[in-house]
Amino acid sequence: MPSKIPIGPYHPLQEEPEHFILTIEGEQVVDVDVSIGYNHRGIEKLAESKTYDQVPFLVERICGICSMSHPLAFSLAVENCAGIEVPPRANYIRTILDEIRRLHSHLLWAGLAGHFLGYNTVWMWAWKYREPLLELSELLTGNRNHYGMIKVGGVRRDIPPEHYPLIRKALDELKPKLEMLYGAVLDDPVLRARLEGVGHLSREDAIRYGVLGPTARASGVDIDIRRDYPYGASDKVEWRVITSERGDLLARVEVRLLECFESIKLIEGCLEQMEPGPISADVPRKIPPGEGIGQVEAPRGECFHYVVANGTDKPERLKIRAPTYMNLPSFRATCLGETLSDVAIILAGIDPCYCCTERLVRIKDGRGERRLSFEDLLKLSWEKTARLRKEAKDGCVE
Amino acid sequence: MELLWGSVVILFGGVVLGLVYQGIDRKLAARMQARIGPPIVQPFRDIKKLLVKENIVPESAVPWIYNGAPFLALASVVTVLFYLPLGDQRPLFSGYGDLILVLYLLALPAVALAIGGFASGSPYAVIGAQREIVMMMSYELPLAAAIVALAWRLNQALPGIAAFSLGAISSNPVWAYLGPLGFIGAILLVGVLLLVMPAELSKIPFDIAEAETELAGGVTVEYSGRNLALLRLADGVKTVVMGALIIALFFPYRLGGVLGLAGLAGGAVDTAFFLVKLFLIILVGVTTVRVAAARLKVSQVAYSFWVPLTGVALAGLVLIVLDGLFFK
Known part of the structure; x- marks a missing residue:
């Protein structure tokens, strides 16, 4: 019954x-x-009444975890529309902050996944390792979560050279902890029993549902906006896209944790290549009529912004598509036939973010x-x- | 008269001890998880708060079963305490019942919880209650095998005693009568009991009946106020009961006699030693396990008890029987 x-x-x-x-x-x-x-806030409509300078602040508040992706995607869309060239240094700073945010988001996810499995120790330790990243964000931007760093045409604040060693030190300290976490999670027999073969999403289904980000990469779909449609400095630094063929939950854990190491590589590469220069281009107050798109690889997948400009200082229309919008339907496909105990972790496997989606x-x-x-x-x-x-x-x- | 006062003392002592150990367990688990954790008196505060809160009975519940189940749970675990040797004391009810009765009484709180869950009419609680029953069926066999093996061996070594009486078992530590085979067998059985303990107490990795992130609290989801306080107390007392049972079966040693102390001083030393042993058992059997594991699935819990643990328990039983036949 x-x-x-x-x-x-x-x-x-x-x-x-x-x-x-x-x-x-x-x-x-x-x-x-x-x-x-349940979480609709009317942000797209609200954006139509804000100037191009104000909208990044607004869209930053769509989500507390993707707080770099949305303003960055919006800025990219406006820059695309108005043909604004972003100075190289601003691009490097954008990528550095984007990757710090990805690191903290993936660690946050690893912790939550542990919590959903009743493994509160993983939760607490992953979040302990995440803490220095938030402190690093505070040092660089003044805030732990909503950075307020992105503006159309560049960034608002420079990263002074005396902060480089502090970033490097934080990353060097993070690496062994991440390796430990990776080993501990993959070697744990109980975790393996709960994750291996559970919530399987085949490559065909992943493409059919159009899933994005780590969920897609764990099913063997080799997509990553940072490589396919580079933004910031992601095409100037050596790194690779992590994929796995298995498509189960363990693969999703593996992909996310390994991506953390690639993020560290990206940040280190950026620090090495960065040269002094302006951090923002001149942006006209009024954007000429046209349309533009901005794509950012958010921690959960592609974050897409579409902007229509009408020649005033406010956008005519802003359309946002957050990754969870694409990933959520696959949850239904993956959890049919599984047991009730697995639903929680399968849902967590796509790293859902509803406030982005609504x-x-x-x-x-x-x-x-x-x-x-x-x-x-x-x-x-x-x-x-x-x-x-x-x-x-x-x-x-x- | 002595029985009456004894029961009152044990009732309150057991409840207080249960809450203290709950507090210690929470604090230790927190430190292992890189948290600060609540103060040790936190469980007392929780109970105090729950007792003044409203006791809500859902519309769809069957009130008398729903309200009766927590009382049954607490009463049955406290009753087990009367049959267990605590500190330097012989069991209060020694002579009125034995290990077999204790085994049945131990099953009662789980049954009460399941009945309360079914009666509360919430879909979460119903699923939790089903899981509780599945888990009970899983761990009973290894538990019984361990206990029976021990009693049989003692009876064989000392034909005159009442082998299933906990008083007799705890005054004759079993290790003294075991040969090499039996020694290995007994160690296996201690391991089995230490793994049955978190299941009996519904702690991670066997907390499938409550499973916060799956069932939002499972069997206890609808309970609030006084009823929840009673369930919490029953949980605390049950921790003490399981610890005291393992101590009585395997580690009943006393320090008072060794140190040459008698009377009040000897009793105090024995009681303190008992509390330390209890702490160690809870540390190994509850705190460490629940910090170092994720929650298993129902099928995995049933499998792990029915196949590997039952296997180990039966191996222990066979070793002890062989030991009894060959090393008299």
Whole structure:
């Protein structure tokens, strides 16, 4: 007899609201219903009322973890639209910060994955290793998470040469810790039992679902924006794209942890090649009409911004596609047939970030404009709550 | 009269001891996980807070079963304490029941928890209760094998004693009667019991019934207020019970006699020694294990108890039997 288990909208598994309804038979998952829309904030619309100088601050707040990807992608889109040439030093600084953020994001993920498996020791130690990176960010940018460093045409702050040794020291100290973490995670028999062969996503499925980032690379799809459509200084430094053919959770762990070492290589290469120079190009206040795209390899995959300029100092339209938007549907495919115990870690395997993903699309149905007032929305929400309560009472306990 | 006072002392002593060891366990686990951790009195504060909180019974629950289960859980573990030798004391109820009774009483809290889970009407709790039952069925055989092997060997070595009485087992440390084969067997059985302990206590890697990140608390998800406090107390007392059981079976040595102390001083030394042994058992059997492992899946828990651990337990049993036949 199948029964329904809700995960969310509020559940200790998730730090963000999202609603998954699992249909299970015994312990086996037979169906998953994903319902999103709990975290919509209207940022795209808000961006239309901000100037090009203000939007990077706004889009930075889409997500606390990808806080470099969004402003960077937006700036790249505007630069692409207006044909602005970014000075080389700014490009190096962008890549350095981008990679520091990737390091901290992957470590954060490794910790959370451990937590979802009940392995709180991995959680705590991974986050302990992540801490110096946040301190490094604070040193370089003044902030631990929302850096406020990116602006259209360059960066806001220089990295002074006396900070180079501090960055190198932090990275040198991180390397043995990462190696230790990598070895400890891959050699742990209990972790292997929980990760190996679980949540398998084949290469064909990965392409069919269009998954991005480490999720795709762990299934053998060799994509990486940093190599395919270079931005910043990612084409000037020696590094390689990590892929794995296995496609299970262990591969996703492996790919993410190995990527950390590549990030360290990128930062070190940038520090070596960086030469003094301007950190920002002159950007006109008003961007001439046109459109542009910006792509950034966020820790979770490609972060895509599309900007339409109309000749004023504010964008006409900003469209954002965050990687989780593409990765989330694959969660349904990978967890069917797995047990309830695996759902948590399979979901964590794509490193979901719902606040990046949430979009609202209003479809005009030909019967004219339909606007919902605050009262209408409130009424809709009450109706939905009543319906859910009723369903919970009738349906879930069987 | 003596029984009455004894039970009151053991009830409160067991509860306090359970909470103290819970506090120590949390603090030690925190230090191992690079955290600071709560102060050792934290479990007392938690209980105090839970007791003043509202006791919510879900609409879909069966109230009398739902409210009764925590009482049953606490009562059954406290009852086990009455049958266990604690410190320098013989078991309070020695003569009224033996190891077999203890085995059954040990199963009761898990049953109570599962019943409470089923009665709470939450889908999380129902799944958690199913898992609790699966786990109980998994660890009972290795546990029973270990205990039976020991009692059989003692009975063979000392035909006159009541072999299943915990008082008799704890006053005749088994190691003295074992030959080389039996020694290896007994070590295997200690290992088995130390692995049954986290399962019995629903601790990582065997906390599948509660599984915070999967079932949001599982069997206990709907419990709040007084009921949750009772479940917490039962958990604390159960930790002490499992530790005391392993001590009584395998490490019943006393320090008072060795140091030539008698009377009150000897009792104090014995009690302190007992507390230290209890601490070591909990450190090895609960804290270290739960810090160094991830949560297993239900199928993996069932497999690991049914195949490898049962195998080891039976090997221990066979070794002890062979030892009894050849090294009298």
